[in-house]
Amino acid sequence: MLEIVLQSLSSLLTPEHLIYLMLGVVLGLIIGVFPGLGGIAGLSLLLPFLYGMDEESALATLVGLVAVIPTSATFTSILMGIPGSSSSQATVLDGFPLAKQGQASRALGAAFSASLFGGILGAIILTFFVQIARPVILVFGSAELFMLAIFGLSMVGALSGKSLVKGMLSCGFGLIVGCIGAAPATGEFRMVYGVDYLFDGLPLVVIALAIFALPEISDLSRKGSSISQKAELGKGLYRGLKDLLQHKWLALRCSGLGTLIGAIPGMGGSVVDWIAYGHGVQSTRDKSNFGKGDIRGVIAPESANNAKEGGALVPTLLFGIPGSGSMAVFLGGMVLIGIEAGPSMVTSDINLTYTIIWSLAIANILGAGLAILLAKPMAQLTSIRFNLLTPFMIMVISFAAYQATRDMMDLWVLLIFGLIGIYMKRFGWSRPAFLIGFVLSQQAESYLNMAVQFYGWEMFLRPGVVIIILISLVSMYYSRKGAVDENSEHSGKKLKANYRFRPQLMFMVLLIVIALVSIFDSLKQSFLGGIFPLIIAGAMVPAGLWVFYFLLKRDPDQGVVFDSEQLDESPGGSVYSVVIWIGIYYLASQLFGFLIATLLFFVAFLALRAKTSILQTLTLTGVAVGVLLLFNYFLNLYMPEGYLFNLNFF
């Protein structure tokens, strides 16, 4: 075996291979910086060029690209509070508060060294694991996969903030939203109401951007100041590295976790970061700082998400089953190049497998190195007046959301769930809990259905299932010893004595109404098609009424009562102004197409809200339009078309 490893290493370290790997890395870093674009977009725009390359160079480019996207997605997660990709969501929770405290460089330093660490460790684990991976993966049947989904859901306990009931309700809400579209057990369509867009369910990218990015943009734009309150930005990279060394065992565990979860087909990579984050919280004695800028909250998810990409390679290569969305495109790329995934990847083609695994490690080193070089200038972004960045952020997330299904509805869903996200943040409903529920909904339901049909009640006697149940119980126990509150920036502040409690009540009523809608819809379906949402929504209603009761009692000391708009020291400005701006922007897109709408939006926003000079306005607008055209023309990414014009240039 050692011989094969060395042999593939030597073919790896040729200048040609390294150059193409570097090409992929640079491309990946650039794509990854834009939130929401991620691996799928990156790979898709690489696909047309792959054909002309020879096998080795094409593969190197592909691997380089896949490997570093979670690395550079960290930038926006930490600097702007906007999850850069579906695997950098958890980084926001502690990374962004650190940036606000002026410690952006430290957070980035820790994140990149953790990425590097995770990427390399993942490759080392894979080198040995790949030989025994086939039987190990086959141990995970539908019953085990269902229990893994439950294990993922158990992380909600650690992330539900001050009120566990509200956390569970958020999660239930996420589960129900995840039920929209075809029922896995029967193929019946649920809660679609004749809207074509809903038949496929709501896209994760759109929901994640809506729930996390929009409320953040809205808040920052209101405050109008820069993100970082302190001036010293540049320092701290080295400190971040020291942080990693100090928490090396945590990083080690999270990398292992990331690799394994990535390797299990059907788990999907989107919860890896949350599980790692949850584990970070659970395994720490003093949890008080989590959510307020604990460096461990950055290290845990970042060491897991790079390791995950390596893990996800295993089912892709060995079974031809893509472990994640970007792996699906990766697999397509491999087929185009002429490499066939399958059992031969551990026998006759094992050297190819090792080449891929070790390319991944080297790409991680290159990627983290470049990212660290970029960290200092990028950290400066946090000192810019945010309203200069606001239109850019809005444009980029809108553009990225549109890539999800290339339908104007992507944008409207972004806006609607953005508004819901704003309310969830305002009233202290855990957004991570919602997202975990949303991500795991389909998975939990379809594996439950399969497991019941394949094994019946015996599924609970399977050793794998028992082990995962035990792990979940331990996880739940440790979660409740202190949950992370994403609203901790407000902790210590008190609600106004005469606070209006109607807004909170209204939101609670909205959730109950959504649960009722889901119940009515479920009753129209067949038993198998409706039972899952029926149970979830059925449990939500009494819990919701219970919360409703506490809200009515108006006791601000209760954990459930919270409204960040009505604290003693309230931020100024309207909550809705950014939402209205975005609404107008989308209306204009619907009419004139995205490009013209962006032009108008930038000029109007900068002149009226950011109050920039004419020169500044024109420059920034020019840059924005330039970026869009670049995406459109060179990267083959489409922009929303208007009723009146269609301005796609290729």
Next chain:
Amino acid sequence: MFFKYMWARLSSSGSKSLLLSTVAISLLAVLLIGCRQSSGALLTNGGEELFAGRTIEYIIPYKEGGGSDTWARFNATFLTRYLPGNPVVVVRNIPGGGSIKGANLYSQRASPDGLMILGTSGSTQLPYLLDDPRVKYTYQDWKVIAAYPNGGVVYCSPELDVSSIADLKNIDEKHRLMYASQGPTSLDIVPMLAFDLLGLDVKTVFGFRGRSAGRLAFERGEVLIDYQTSAGYLRNVLPLVEEGSAIPLWSWGVLDENRKLVRDPSFPDLPHFGEVYEQLTGKPTEGIEWDAWFALMSAGFGGMKLLVVPQETPEAIVEAYQQAFLAMRQDTEYIERKDRAIGLYTQEVGDQAEILFELATQISHEEKEWVKTWLRQRYDLNIP
């Protein structure tokens, strides 16, 4: 009120001129683009350089990375090479609604100039044949350029102790046959109906994502019978057959020039489904049940991938495409890469493509009603 306020704000901040200049810029942009777009309509009458300087949009109603996408990207390269004028061919993926969205969009948008082509697949044909209310396209509006058939192989676990097809009739009680399906209206309708026609007691479990997920369930031992499309079978199941952990049963077969089902040339040793049907049921391959299955099989496999253009497209343009497909068959790079990239079958043009197109996109009223009734009775599924 609002406008007055806005205007006052504008005047006070001195942005009026700015607004005006923006309007001017956008008007200019619109004009520019208008010119670009209108120039697209001037396609000349089939000279040698028919597509010189043009960009062809190859619409694929599926996600990047899947089978249809790979098929399109593979062809795109050679279309550029062999279409007169060497146009740029861009694959545009419009996924959604299991390909319905992209096909709908195509039927609204495409003009008969050969600059926008659509690659359909089995799951574009099936909802059309079964009157899915979301379908707004009709194949009668389209003309076929090329057709690419596919096949599949059904295999089972050695646990079942099946050494010949006839043994399938006497599987013992202990082994409950289950099939991991993607859904009742997916391509899996072909195997599901096939099992029923043979009188096999197979329970269907839905919710699997992709055929490969079903194969994984087979490898885990959760299901004992499964099928894979030809490429998937060769790549991932044949190794299992060789090590003795899977037994091939039959292939779907392929459609010949007489519209008959014959053995798949990729699997000459395996009986096609028609043979198995005759052997196990003792009935000839005719009658409504068989015809209904045959129609679905043709849509799903026999004429799986169809490259189409609008019906009114001039003959010269269609011919140019057909010539390109004929020419690429001789290309050494094509020959070298084709089997691994898209599979073993021939990309048909001309008469055979017409036949496959016809078979894949037509179903008689009776057959359709029979399938709907079967779906209702067997899976409690109501299709209007």
